Amino acid sequence: IPVSGGERFQLQCDLFGLIPLKQIKVQVVEPTDIYVSGNTVGVYMETQGVLIIDSGEITGEDGLSYEPARNLVQQGDYIVAMNQERVGNKRDLIHKIQTCGGDSVDLSLLRKGEEIHMALNPVLDEAGDYKLGIWVRDNTQGIGTLTYMDQEGDFGALGHGISDVDTGELMQICNGDLYKAQIIGIHKGTKGSPGELSGLIRYDHSNIIGTISQNGENGIYGRLDPGYVENLTLQPMEVGYKQ
Numbered sequence: 001i002p003v004s005g006g007e008r009f010q011l012q013c014d015l016f017g018l019i020p021l022k023q024i025k026v027q028v029v030e031p032t033d034i035y036v037s038g039n040t041v042g043v044y045m046e047t048q049g050v051l052i053i054d055s056g057e058i059t060g061e062d063g064l065s066y067e068p069a070r071n072l073v074q075q076g077d078y079i080v081a082m083n084q085e086r087v088g089n090k091r092d093l094i095h096k097i098q099t100c101g102g103d104s105v106d107l108s109l110l111r112k113g114e115e116i117h118m119a120l121n122p123v124l125d126e127a128g129d130y131k132l133g134i135w136v137r138d139n140t141q142g143i144g145t146l147t148y149m150d151q152e153g154d155f156g157a158l159g160h161g162i163s164d165v166d167t168g169e170l171m172q173i174c175n176g177d178l179y180k181a182q183i184i185g186i187h188k189g190t191k192g193s194p195g196e197l198s199g200l201i202r203y204d205h206s207n208i209i210g211t212i213s214q215n216g217e218n219g220i221y222g223r224l225d226p227g228y229v230e231n232l233t234l235q236p237m238e239v240g241y242k243q
Helices: 090-098
Strands: 008-015 019-027 033-036 040-055 078-082 105-111 114-120 134-149 154-157 173-187 196-201 208-216 219-224 235-238
Touching: 040 105, 040 196, 040 208, 078 090, 090 134, 134 173, 134 196, 173 219
Parallel strands: none
Antiparallel strands: 008 019, 033 134, 033 235, 040 078, 040 134, 040 173, 078 105, 105 114, 134 154, 154 219, 173 196, 173 208, 208 219
């Protein structure tokens, strides 16, 4: 069948050329090359809003214990706004709680992709600070390996998604950066025990070598700084499909 790149069509599959079995969908693609890597990189990612990792007790000004968030928020929720004002990070959230004057606050949460709203009553603790009784996180960082780069400079790294250590859920990110990393130790993996890289990342702007735009099940993805590409070990290789 004469075809051209990008064309889609169906093929009829027959047994012995006589008995029809099924229709197969076919898409014609051009051969694609990527550059396989293995270079060590530092990773820094910020979450989409502020991730709730747990709730807990607060000792109030009166010496009693309070749990204002118990059975309301859930582990893995993301706080994206408070009183209709966007929450960008932990510091932003703490500031908004401190300036609420003890009034009930309306939290906008992302729970499994759905936005919900709930009211919480801050508690004044022994130190005179208002708190909601929740543990939160707004970023993650670590060291991994660069898997590949394509012709346009887009990359894939790690080979697995980044999940929160406490919730076990894939982290929803709003942005992130790749950094130069200095390896100071390698623990070789054995059967039943994964290996580990130990290293140092200096979070200076001058050490950024790319941006991260997605944290997926199979890795993190983004774009490399063109000025740093020549420092990488890259080997061209044709993309193989699962079939």
